[in-house]
Amino acid sequence: MTLMNEPIKRAEIKPKYCRFKKNGIKYIDYKDPDFLLKFINEQGKLLPRRLTGTSWKFQKKVSQAVKRARHIAILPYVADSLK
Amino acid sequence: MKNYETVFILNPVLSEDQAKDTVEKFVKVLTKAKADVINVEKWGLKKMAYPIQNKSTGFYNLVEFTTTSSDLINQLETEYRRDESVMRFMTTVLDKHAVIYNERRRKGEFNRTKKSTGSPRKEDAKS
Numbered sequence A: 001m002t003l004m005n006e007p008i009k010r011a012e013i014k015p016k017y018c019r020f021k022k023n024g025i026k027y028i029d030y031k032d033p034d035f036l037l038k039f040i041n042e043q044g045k046l047l048p049r050r051l052t053g054t055s056w057k058f059q060k061k062v063s064q065a066v067k068r069a070r071h072i073a074i075l076p077y078v079a080d081s082l083k
Numbered sequence B: 001m002k003n004y005e006t007v008f009i010l011n012p013v014l015s016e017d018q019a020k021d022t023v024e025k026f027v028k029v030l031t032k033a034k035a036d037v038i039n040v041e042k043w044g045l046k047k048m049a050y051p052i053q054n055k056s057t058g059f060y061n062l063v064e065f066t067t068t069s070s071d072l073i074n075q076l077e078t079e080y081r082r083d084e085s086v087m088r089f090m091t092t093v094l095d096k097h098a099v100i101y102n103e104r105r106r107k108g109e110f111n112r113t114k115k116s117t118g119s120p121r122k123e124d125a126k127s
Helices: A019-023 A033-039 A056-071 B016-032 B071-082 B096-106 B121-126
Strands: B002-010 B036-052 B055-067 B086-094
Touching: A019 A056, A033 A056, A056 B086, B002 B016, B002 B036, B002 B071, B002 B096, B016 B036, B016 B055, B016 B071, B055 B086, B071 B086, B086 B096
Parallel strands: none
Antiparallel strands: B002 B055, B002 B086, B036 B055
């Protein structure tokens, strides 16, 4: 009796969406660190799709852009407190 | 005919004039091989996200060009490797979306001054 799971309020969970599909963004610029910052965590690692909601098609592009930005020292490979 | 974009970082030890000359040298490599240089951008002395060759800043430069010969990329990158003042370089092929994006970027539609305040530039662009 005491070990009852609390019911999940389904209505409160917002459905995730791909921001690129929604906003019609077709190209992700690797020269823009402020934008790419949304897709990496504090350590500078790429965030998974399940957290950002990005579709597979654009996740590939995001990861490519982040990796390019790292190469030309616009984003760090490793960091401690990016945000 | 393909569109390319190349970014390279020059040593901050160089003077402004020397940096300018080096950029011109690479642009000349492109024009000599009959590539169309569309845009040359000098971002100036910028802080890098991590040190390269024990330096924390560098002169960033961007060159956009179109060419039909893929051999030119090899030539250009050999030049980069020969020049000791180049700390890092990267050449990328642009797809059709990137070409459109770069055109708008050149016109200043994305407002580069806003960038420093950290506003979400891409979201502005859609409207």
